Amino acid sequence: MDNERLVYTLDEAFTYVGFGKFQVLLLLYAGLGLFPEAMEIMIQSFIGPAIKSEWRLSPTQESLLTTVVFVGLLLGTYSWGYISDNYGSRKGFYGVALVASLTGLVSAFSPNYLSLVTLRGLVGFGLGGGSVFVSWFLEFVPASNRGLWMVVLELFWTLGTIFEASLACIVMPRLNWRWLLALSSLPSFAVLLLHGLVPESPRYLCMAGQTADAHRVLEKVALKNGKKLPSRMLLPDNIARPDNEFSVPEHNPLLSSSAHKTTQFKSGFSPIYSLFSSRLIRTTFLLWVLFFAETFLYYGVILLTSELSVQQSECGSALSLQNARDASLYIEVFITSLAELPGLLISAVLLDRVGRKMSMTILSVLTFIFLIPLVIRQEVTLTTGLLFGARMFVNGSSTVACIYALEVYPTSVRATGSGIANGVGIVGGVICPLVAVALVTGCHQPAAVILLEVLTVLSIVCVLLLPFETRGRELADTL
Known part of the structure; x- marks a missing residue:
């Protein structure tokens, strides 16, 4: 004491x-x-x-x-x-x-x-x-x-x-x-x-x-x-609080611990090795799958917005291509981007009250619900409203996922761990246009929506399997 x-x-x-x-x-x-x-x-x-x-x-x-x-x-x-x-x-x-x-x-x-x-x-x-x-x-x-x-x-x-x-x-x-x-x-x-x-x-x-x-x-x-x-x-948190979840082992000498850690985290691939340690390997792989699914979903909803909301009648009409080329594209993108603002507000209200994992689960379930009606072709106004709602919630869920990744990793690998998870998400962003646009323009809207729904379920499963809740938890410094 x-x-x-x-x-x-x-x-x-x-x-x-x-x-x-x-x-x-x-x-x-x-x-x-x-x-x-x-x-x-x-x-x-x-x-x-x-x-x-x-x-x-x-x-x-x-x-x-x-x-x-x-x-x-x-x-x-x-x-x-x-x-x-x-x-x-x-x-x-x-x-x-x-x-x-x-x-x-x-x-x-x-x-x-x-x-x-x-x-x-x-x-x-x-x-x-x-x-x-x-x-x-x-x-x-x-x-x-x-x-x-x-x-x-x-x-x-x-x-x-x-x-x-x-x-x-x-x-x-x-x-x-x-x-x-x-x-x-x-x-x-x-x-x-x-x-x-x-x-x-x-x-x-x-x-x-x-x-x-x-x-x-x-x-x-x-x-x-x-x-x-x-x-x-x-004193650094891991020294002042040896019971910290990511603290250094008790046999490490107190006076040499800082120097030891400095050498460790400056070694070539130690951040990568730490991500696959026994404590973090499950979290790391689940975050990779989660970020891939969330990013694919995010860009998938955006692509569906531009492809479906402008189609007045038959699938694959030239109207969507024309709108993608004229000046109305700028106004359309501006308006659809505004859909993210309420998504951020909802995530801000939720994540400090119900926790990070529950927030992601709730927002992903709402994304799933808003996408369900789009399996069947809907009237243009309803389609636009459903896609706006889906984009609102998937953006909120992605935001909470980014915050969670930063909180769950210790300081010694925080930027590396969250950065690689974002990188895996970027792979989803690269693949999404190749798959989603091909399905929609090929008159396979139901298949495109079902694919997004499957990824939504996958993201929910990953969230439920994550081992840590980070709400109100002190940041750790080392593994």
Whole structure:
């Protein structure tokens, strides 16, 4: 008991200082980091047809412009997560912003198709570090209201999609796709310029044995929030609380534990090995399947919205293709993106009240219910309403899944673990258009909807099998 009065942990520190002005500033920076990735995903819908017409590309060449971005995102999720876990989030921010901003701007001046494909792939690689911003912000938020503020952070993704649709609506009819690429790179430049003002994560600093630096960051947080830190000694959570679920074994020497962990998490593939440890292997595989299913569902619902909501009569009519090419596409994408806002609100209300697992289960069940009527062709207005509801709930479920993945992994592998899970989800995003669009345009709407329903059930099963509930749980530092 005497020792407990002499020390405090990082979780206790953030409980003392609360969520205040300091975290709001970090929220804005982390949100700014998510913004360009969402814009990049949306921009593919607008530049592809224009470039195809100007350069007379084949459908395969046009599709490659999108595929190469997803491949870049897939490689970037692990690469930037590894850099963040091993060398700190600030180095990850710098690399992400530098690569994304420069290649994004230069791609606007591409002289030919090959150079454009190469540069767009590099843009995707740079923006694959979105999970680094999310995991960094997570480590500054008190456990008591972590769920709410993580949902608020995810709101920046939706705002990014809405902003890109609005920007395309203004730029494309008046200028051209090169201007849209150039202007869309500006948020990444803003992330780069503000990089020097953001602090390193105290959890990373403690993991690296830099407890004094971590304490200085906490003092800045307390000062900005108008609070005071306890007059005790800061110790990493796993040292101060040896009963922590992810604590180091008791036989590890206390004084050498920080140095030992620093060597361990800086070794080549230790983050990967940790994901397959006896404690995490079940969670890791279930999260991979969950992220694949959720991402496939998310893009599947979006594709169904654009393919089905505009069909007035017969299957596969030319009307859907025409709408995908004219200016109304920008307004349509803008409106459908708004469906995600109530989904985020519902997830914010649920996840701190009923828990992460129950929230994902409820939202997935609602997604399933909204998709059921679409097995049979419905009237256009009803189809649009059902798809809006499905998109609302699948977006909420995906958001909670992202938060859960960040919370369940310890600090030493948080960015890597969540980044790889996102990468597996990206694979689902790549496969989805190939399968879903082929089914819908081939007059197989029931098969497309049934496929989405099967994936919804699969995601529910994965959630129920996940071994940990993370609501209100302190973040762990090591395995």
